[in-house]
Amino acid sequence: MSAQIFPRNANALVWVSIIGLVLLIGGIVAALVGLYLSPWYTEVGVAKEQPVPFSHKHHVDQLKIDCRYCHATVERAAHAGFPSTDTCMSCHSQVWTNSPLLQPVRDSYQSGESVVWNRIYDLPDFVYFNHSVHVAKGIGCASCHGRIDQQHLTAKAQPLYMGWCLGCHRNPEDNVRPRDEVFNMAFDPRSLPLEQRVALVAEYQIPTDGRLTNCYVCHR
Amino acid sequence: MESAARTLNPSRLARVAWIPLCLLLAACHIDMYDQPRYTANQPSDFFEDGRAMRPPVPNTVPMTDEPPDSVMLTGRANGELAVELPMELTAELLERGQTRYNAYCAPCHGLAGDGNGVIAYRGGIQVPSLHNDRLRTVQVGYFFDVITNGINRMYSYANRIPPEDRWAVAAYVRALQLSQNVDANDLTAEERQQLGGQ
Incomplete structure (x- = not known):
């Protein structure tokens, strides 16, 4: 019989290292997910430097200038119009x-x-977003851009991850509003009862048969 | 059984471990994210002015059903300002005109057209009221013309308001003018009641 190679506490060491490895991998994954969701990566709420410190708060909230005064093609083109x-x-x-x-x-x-100017919302080129259809179907500016009328310096309100797009494409009744409230930044669609929003979805002919979640709706 | 043992052989595993690593690295390229094509407002190295969006060449004609010299697009018939709308006057047209007016005109001209919009008021600018004899009697094509070409200190709004909408605004301006200049005798008794008169 040969001498024992491992000391008695080696058993404990095995467990410590196994648990430690699991914790380490878990920690790394958690850190990566955290980074992925953090403003450092998504730029949500982070104002970029611009050649002119333009304030939506001043122009929209204080002067009551309509969004379309500057973003004039938002109702008839894919691009809202800079x-x-x-x-x-x-x-x-x-x-x-x-x-x-x-x-x-x-x-x-x-x-x-x-x-x-420095672009705030930069969708990947493989996503085909169209402003006009969203506006025509009763999706308000604030649903994606947040209370931009309260921002002194412009920053992203959403990371624009696909899961977020799909959330609304699956349940448009969560965010639909009457067409004449689309440019009203203070209007909260959820102030309407659910039945009324479901009725709006039907009235505006927003597809609820799953077509809105087909890949080619956004990726063409 | 033998093949299963071979697949799980650690040295074999080590030899293929680089494959997922390569896949991870390969996923780091962004040429699908930034494809070699231009989108609106993108800068360009190719054109001298640095813009991907090209201005139309001089004398470009818009692709519409209307001929370029039509009343709809010019506001003029035979060189004279149009006296009538080139389309039917409907409640929808007036409502359309109201949203356009409130978005593009009201900042200076005011929601009621009396020239005290928020920009005029805060900027201390004299903006003419739409309620004077000259503008009440002017041809409706005049409003189209002013929106299209600008006047005095007012810039052209042609690149922001399409021709059909300019006519809608012109029609709405007429409605605004009427709203401020109605003979009380033309109102029904009920309407006068609403105004608090007799």
Whole structure:
């Protein structure tokens, strides 16, 4: 009989290392998921630096300017329409004409060069999102963009993960609102009773037969 | 049994362990995320002005059912400002005009058209009221023309309001003017009651 190679506490060591390995892997997975959901990665609530510190709070909430004044194609095109320098200047040729904050806009108007803004919502190119159909079917701006009318500096309100899109495509009655409330940032669709929202889904002919969750609805 | 033992042989496993690793690394490319095509408002290295969106070449004609010199697109018939809408006046048209007016015009002209919208008020700008004799008697095509081409300090809204909507706004402006300038004798007794008169 040969001498025992392992000391008595080796048994405990085995358990400690097995449990430790499980905890380590679990911890790494949890950390990755946490990172994936964190604003550091999703940029939710993180305002990006812009050439002009434009405030939706001021323009939408305080001045009551309609979303469509600047995002003019939101009802008829895939793209909501980013305001051109001309749009800014249709007011700012008259008001705040000497503000140093607006110098990049005035420079752009004079030179014809674009103001280079930093994009906040950047969907992957394999997703085909269309603003006009959502607006036409009674999905409000605030359902995706949050209370952007309360933001001084613009930041993402949603990570735009696919599960979030699917949540609404599966249960459109959670977020549908009357068409004339689409641009009302303060309107809460859930203030309506469920039956009324279900009726709106039917009235606006939003498919409830599962078509909205087909891959090709968004990926073409 | 022998083959199962062979598959689970640790040294064999070690030899294929790099495969999932390669798959993980391969998943890190972003050329599907950023495909070699342009989307709206993207910058471009190709065009001199750095924009992927191209302005239409001069004298471009819009692709519509209407001829480019039609009343619908120009607001003019034979060079003169149109005196009538090029479409039927309906309640839907007026409602459409109201939403457009409230979005694009009201910031300066005010919801009632009296020239004291929030931008005019806060910016201290004199904005003409829509309720004066000149604008009450002007041709309806005049409003289309002003929205299309701008006037004085007002910019053109042609790139934001499509022609059909400009006519809807013109029609709604007429309705606004009527709302502020009705002879009390033209109202029914019931309507006068609502106004608090006799």
